Amino acid sequence: MDFFDRFAIPHPSPIIYASMVAIGLTVIAIVAGLTYFKKWGYLWREWITTVDHKRIGIMYLLSALLMLFRGGVDALMMRAQTAVPENTLLEAQHYNEIFTTHGVVMIIFMAMAFIIALMNFVVPLQIGARDVAFPRLNNLSFWLYFMGAMLFNLSFVIGGSPSAGWTSYFPLAGNEFSESVGTNYYMLAIQISGIGTLMTGINFIATILKMRAPGMTLMKMPMFTWSALITNLIIVFAFPVLTVALAMGTMDRLFGSNFFTTSDGGMDMLWANLFWVWGHPEVYILILPAFGIYSEIIPTFARRNLYGYKSMVASMVLISLLSFFVWVHHFFTMGQGALVNSIFSISTMAIAVPTGIKIFNWLFTLWKGKIKITVPMLYSLGFLPIFTIGGVTGVMLGMSAADYQYHNTMFLVAHFHLVIIPGVVFAMIAGMTYWWPKMFGFMLNERIGKWTFWFIAGGTCLAFFPMFISGLDGQARRMYTYSEATGFGIWNMLSFIGALGLAAGFILIVYNVYYSTRYASRDIGDDPWDARSLEWATHNPVPEYNFAITPQVNSSEAFWDSKKNGHKLFKGPFKEIHMPNNSGMPFIMSILFFVLGFALVFSLWIVAIISLIGVFACLAHRSFEKDHGYHISVEEIEKTEAERGGAEHENR
Amino acid sequence: MKELFPRKQVMGFVFSLVLTAAALLVYFLDMSFAVGMTVLLVTAFIQAGLQFIVFMHAGETEDKGLIFTNIYYGLIIALVTVFGTLLAMVWGYV
Ligand code: HEM
Ligand SMILES: [Cu+2]
Numbered sequence: 001m002d003f004f005d006r007f008a009i010p011h012p013s014p015i016i017y018a019s020m021v022a023i024g025l026t027v028i029a030i031v032a033g034l035t036y037f038k039k040w041g042y043l044w045r046e047w048i049t050t051v052d053h054k055r056i057g058i059m060y061l062l063s064a065l066l067m068l069f070r071g072g073v074d075a076l077m078m079r080a081q082t083a084v085p086e087n088t089l090l091e092a093q094h095y096n097e098i099f100t101t102h103g104v105v106m107i108i109f110m111a112m113a114f115i116i117a118l119m120n121f122v123v124p125l126q127i128g129a130r131d132v133a134f135p136r137l138n139n140l141s142f143w144l145y146f147m148g149a150m151l152f153n154l155s156f157v158i159g160g161s162p163s164a165g166w167t168s169y170f171p172l173a174g175n176e177f178s179e180s181v182g183t184n185y186y187m188l189a190i191q192i193s194g195i196g197t198l199m200t201g202i203n204f205i206a207t208i209l210k211m212r213a214p215g216m217t218l219m220k221m222p223m224f225t226w227s228a229l230i231t232n233l234i235i236v237f238a239f240p241v242l243t244v245a246l247a248m249g250t251m252d253r254l255f256g257s258n259f260f261t262t263s264d265g266g267m268d269m270l271w272a273n274l275f276w277v278w279g280h281p282e283v284y285i286l287i288l289p290a291f292g293i294y295s296e297i298i299p300t301f302a303r304r305n306l307y308g309y310k311s312m313v314a315s316m317v318l319i320s321l322l323s324f325f326v327w328v329h330h331f332f333t334m335g336q337g338a339l340v341n342s343i344f345s346i347s348t349m350a351i352a353v354p355t356g357i358k359i360f361n362w363l364f365t366l367w368k369g370k371i372k373i374t375v376p377m378l379y380s381l382g383f384l385p386i387f388t389i390g391g392v393t394g395v396m397l398g399m400s401a402a403d404y405q406y407h408n409t410m411f412l413v414a415h416f417h418l419v420i421i422p423g424v425v426f427a428m429i430a431g432m433t434y435w436w437p438k439m440f441g442f443m444l445n446e447r448i449g450k451w452t453f454w455f456i457a458g459g460t461c462l463a464f465f466p467m468f469i470s471g472l473d474g475q476a477r478r479m480y481t482y483s484e485a486t487g488f489g490i491w492n493m494l495s496f497i498g499a500l501g502l503a504a505g506f507i508l509i510v511y512n513v514y515y516s517t518r519y520a521s522r523d524i525g526d527d528p529w530d531a532r533s534l535e536w537a538t539h540n541p542v543p544e545y546n547f548a549i550t551p552q553v554n555s556s557e558a559f560w561d562s563k564k565n566g567h568k569l570f571k572g573p574f575k576e577i578h579m580p581n582n583s584g585m586p587f588i589m590s591i592l593f594f595v596l597g598f599a600l601v602f603s604l605w606i607v608a609i610i611s612l613i614g615v616f617a618c619l620a621h622r623s624f625e626k627d628h629g630y631h632i633s634v635e636e637i638e639k640t641e642a643e644r645g646g647a648e649h650e651n652r
Numbered sequence: 653m654k655e656l657f658p659r660k661q662v663m664g665f666v667f668s669l670v671l672t673a674a675a676l677l678v679y680f681l682d683m684s685f686a687v688g689m690t691v692l693l694v695t696a697f698i699q700a701g702l703q704f705i706v707f708m709h710a711g712e713t714e715d716k717g718l719i720f721t722n723i724y725y726g727l728i729i730a731l732v733t734v735f736g737t738l739l740a741m742v743w744g745y746v
Contacts, residue, residue, distance in 0.1 A: 209718060237729050273741055277733055324729045328740045340744035 006602055010160045010180045011093045020157045049582040051135035052544055056142050057121030058439060061432065063146055064113035067105050068425075070153065072506060074102035076499055079463070083496035085484040095480035096163035097182070101156065103166025107282070108190055109149040111420070114428040115289040116145075116200055119228045122435060123204060125535035125542065126222045128213030128551040133206035135580040141196040141203065143590030148193025151597045155185035159601065162186040165478065167275055168249070170260035170268040175253055181601050187250040188597040194239055194246070201235030204228055213534070215553035222533040222556055223312060227292025230316045231285050234323060238281035245274035254603065269334055276327035284323040286420065288316060290427030291358055294380045297434055298362050300531045301377035302369025305557060308361040315354035322351045332400040333407050341400035348398035355391060359384065374529070375449035379430035382457045383422040390418030393468070408478075411471025414464045421460050429456070429509065437528050441541045442520040448512040455505035463498025466491035532560040537569055539644035545577045548637050574641075577632040589618040664706035671695045671702070 009016055034040055047055060077098055081090045090098065124132055132138050155161045162182035164173040173183045208229045212221065221229070248259040249271065258266035299306045306312065328336075328344035362384065371377070393415040397403050406412055429452075437443050467475075470491040475482065482488050527536040537559045538547050549570040554561060561567035592614040599608035675695045678688040704710040710719045 209715070233725075237726060241733070267741065270737075270741060273737055277737070321725070321728070324732055325736070328736065331740075336740050336744035340739050343739070 006181065007158050009157070011091070011097075013091070013094060015094075016157065023157060044584070045582070048587050049139070049584045051131070051139050051580050051582055053120045053124050053132050053135065053138060054439070054542055056138050057117050057119075059142055060113050060117030060120060060145070061439075063149065064110050064117055064428070067110040067113060067149060068506065071102050071105040071110055072503060074098045074105065076503055078102065079492075079496040079499040081480060082482070082492045084493065085486070085489045086481055090480060092480045093163060096165075096478070097156075097161040099478055100162050100165050100168075100182075100186075101152075104152060104162075104186065104190065105149075107166065107286070108193060109145075109152065111286050111424045111428075112193075112197060113145060113149075114424065115231070115286065116141075116197070118293065118428065118431045118435065119200075119204060119231075119289060121439060122431075122535055123225055123228050124207065124211070125438070125538065125546060126225045126533050127208065127211060127216060128534050128547055128553065129207065129211040130546050130577070131580065132203050133211060134203050136583050136586060137199050137203050139583065140586035140589065141199040143587050144196030144199070144593060145193040147590045147594040147597070148189045148191070148196065151192065151594055151601075152185055152189035154598070155182055155189075155601075159185070167272070167279070169275075170249070170252070170271040171262050173249065173253075173271070174261060174268075184250070184253055184601040187246050187253065188600055191243065191246045191250070192593050192597050194242055197235060198239045198243070201232040201239065204232040205236065208232075213551045213553050216558075219310070219313070220553060220556045220558075223295035223306060223309070224289070224292035224533075226313055227288045227295070227316060230320045231288045231292075234281045234285050234288070234320050237324070238278045238285065241274055242278035242282075245271060245278070248274075250600070254600065269331075272331050272334065273327075276330040277324075279330065280327040281323045283416075283420075284319055287423045288319070290383075290423045291316070293427045293431040293434070294362060294383060296531075296533065297376045297380050297430055298365050298369075300434075300529055301372045301374055301380075302366050303372065304365065304369045305532075305560075306361070307364035308357075309556060311357055312361055315357045318354045319351060322347065322354070326351060326398075329398050329400070329403070332403045338400075345398055345400045349395055352391060352395050352398075359388060375444070375446055375453060376430040376434040378450060378453045379426040379433075382453065383426045383430075386418055386422040386426075386457070386460065390415055390420075390422065394419065406471065408476060409471035410467040410475045410477055413477050414467035414471060417464045417467075418460070421464075426456070434529065435535070437524055437540060438535060438542060440517075441524070442516060442522050443524060443528060444512050444516045445520065448508060448515060452505050452508040452512060455501050455508060459498045459501025459503075459505055461498070462501060463495050466494045466498075527559075527563075532557040534559050534569075537562065539641075541644075543640050543644065545579060545632060545637070548574055548577075548641050574634045574637045576634055577637065578629055579632060580629045581627055583627070585618055585622060589615060592618065660706060664702055668699060668702055671699045675699075 034043065047059065050056060077090065078095065081087050081095060120132075120138070124130070160180040160182045162168065162173075162178070162185055163180075164178050164183055164186075168183060168186055171177060173186075208221070208225060248257070251257040252259050252261060252266075258264040260266055260268050260271040262268050295306055295312060325347040326344055328340065329348045332341050332344075362380075366381075373381075393411070397406050397412060397415055433444050433449060470488045471477075473486075473488065475486070475488045475491075482492075524540065526538065526540045529536075533556075534551060534553070537551060547570075549572060551558065551569045552571055553569075554567055558567065558569060562569045592611045596608055596611040596615065599605070599611060672695075675692055678691050683691075704723065710716065710723065713719075
């Protein structure tokens with residue numbers, strides 16, 4: 001093969017050429033814009049090198065939204081292709097690439113980034129800390145994630161996208177059946193961003209265990225912080241399995257090893273096994289922060305405290321443990337005997353119990369509450385029934401004998417979308433809307449937000465309920481077309497219309513951000529929702545040090561107590577504050593990782609070795625660097641506090 | 653002088669060398685698969701415990717409850733993963 005041939009797209013089409021041009025033009029526009037408005041320095045100083053958890057959270061949020069749109073366009077194309085029988089909009093290979101990138105982008109680069117965005121922004125504020133335990137590591141986490149995402153998206157225009165599904169099962173993902181570099185991208189991009197995620201896991205466990213405000217015992221932590229702790233615990237235990245599996249897969253593809261091959265002692269099913277050892281905990285990594293968000297929003301707008309705090313915590317701990325006991329339910333049909341399948345069927349059904357407990361706790365919180373319908377509350381209320389349907393169908397899939405019927409049909413696709421969309425997407429939009437005023441100092445428009453909700457909730461139901469029917473009728477997942485005689489046409493058309501509704505909803509979100517940025521009032525105080533937990537006790541916008549005085553906590557709703565029961569949150573005079581310095585090193589290191597990944601994808605060994613040496617040089621530099629951070633003087637704190645006014649003053 | 657000498661650590665170091673040597677014997681001596689595996693597993697677990705307690709100071713601080721909970725939690729998950737995998741990939745076929 002000629003050197004440059006490998007960079008070409010194996011199956012070019014006009015859509016891809018058009019996107020290449022679009023990507024090129026966008027990059028030029030961004031670079032030109034930044035240069036023209038002289039924003040490079042600002043970008044570097046204030047954002048790229050920042051170690052402030054709030055800014056890192058916002059960068060995660062923007063990236064997640066970007067990826068949501070990328071994945072969303074993929075979804076629309078798939079639904080358009082299958083809307084009518086024997087459609088010729090996309091060819092088979094192109095369709096395979098699209099469902100693969102859709103899955104990876106949505107799970108790894110959208111959903112994960114979204115939950116990490118909100119954890120970053122909210123957790124340190126909720127526990128009254130100045131930042132996370134390892135601020136610079138946090139910056140590195142973000143950039144590794146971002147570079148992984150960019151590397152993955154590059155596959156689309158250079159070398160070809162992966163097409164073996166987001167599960168990338170071997171032997172299909174091996175060199176023999178996936179010749180193009182697509183699957184190399186899959187392995188390396190997920191690897192790079194996975195390292196970032198693992199670091200986030202360690203960082204947040206340390207932060208939550210070690211940096212809580214005085215008085216905040218574990219059982220007085222707000223529920224979102226609890227969910228973040230459990231989520232990160234699962235991350236730390238589950239992600240290493242993915243790391244190892246990806247490394248083995250990479251070696252199979254690049255160096256001809258035989259971990260997952262069908263000959264020479266390899267075991268192709270082991271990939272599926274390892275993938276799901278990570279994969280099932282992963283779905284709980286996605287859902288638990290959502291549970292945490294609903295547990296903040298529902299009490300705030302039902303205007304009473306959360307029902308069953310202890311059982312909420314206990315059920316999350318139980319879920320975290322059980323989530324490691326069920327993975328085989330993803331391949332009941334692979335040929336193992338009835339005993340194995342029965343064991344994992346039972347453990348799978350067991351996990352529905354703690355999940356059910358949580359649903360009832362929310363219902364009991366709502367019961368007797370004085371419910372105020374706001375946008376975040378609407379999403380929470382919409383979540384309950386839709387998620388329950390998704391969960392119940394999950395229990396159906398969990399019965400191994402029955403799963404022979406459902407497995408790999410559209411029924412399965414309906415199940416997981418009906419848990420993931422209300423569980424992650426609704427929660428993230430709800431959380432984003434809820435914490436938006438803390439992030440940006442104004443509220444998103446409620447009227448547009450409510451319209452958005454109905455588009456998104458309605459679109460979700462219309463897009464995925466028909467799949468239950470066509471799935472039971474035998475429509476297999478991941479098929480690029482079907483004949484008219486099957487009778488699937490009508491269900492897929494409905495589903496396409498639903499997808500259009502969802503798309504309209506997402507466009508409305510963008511419009512809402514634009515509209516509110518222009519017209520929303522900036523005079524909203526520090527606590528516009530009349531909320532209950534600590535993040536609302538500081539100013540809008542949040543000063544870089546979060547709290548001028550470390551708050552004293554007495555309950556899981558310390559801020560509410562300070563408003564209603566005369567609890568004093570902030571005691572004592574201002575003291576000098578010690579803050580960490582920004583650093584460009586993590587960014588440089590992540591660029592090196594990006595180059596390393598790219599070089600490995602295309603087997604450019606010399607480049608790979610040089611960038612790997614660069615990575616180690618960065619590590620060495622960090623080991624010998626002396627950086628003691630800086631101090632904010634009392635006068636400066638006084639000045640900032642006087643300028644921003646608000647809750648802290650009223651409380652003193 | 654006595655307080656300054658890190659007795660525990662030196663002993664621990666020597667013991668961990670002994671464990672390593674014992675594990676190496678599996679390679680050099682000609683034993684059956686079962687015996688070799690047993691030696692490796694036993695020495696590995698003792699070695700890990702030693703590292704945690706002597707060199708990583710688990711159990712010396714007041715949050716030792718947290719630390720040991722975490723270790724046991726990890727242990728449970730590791731065992732479930734390993735045995736579950738064996739069950740699903742090797743033993744579970746009739
Ligand atoms: C009551 C709880 C749940 C049960 C009992 C359950 C059960 C199952 C089962 C048995 C399968 C495999 C079916 C098959 O391949 O034939 C499955 C697939 C899936 N589930 Fe769930 N599930 C539950 C909750 C969730 C949640 C909360 C999420 C995500 C937030 C989720 C995401 C997924 C995904 C992504 C797949 C499909 C993966 C693929 O093959 O591509 N599930 N579920
Ligand atoms: Cu699962």
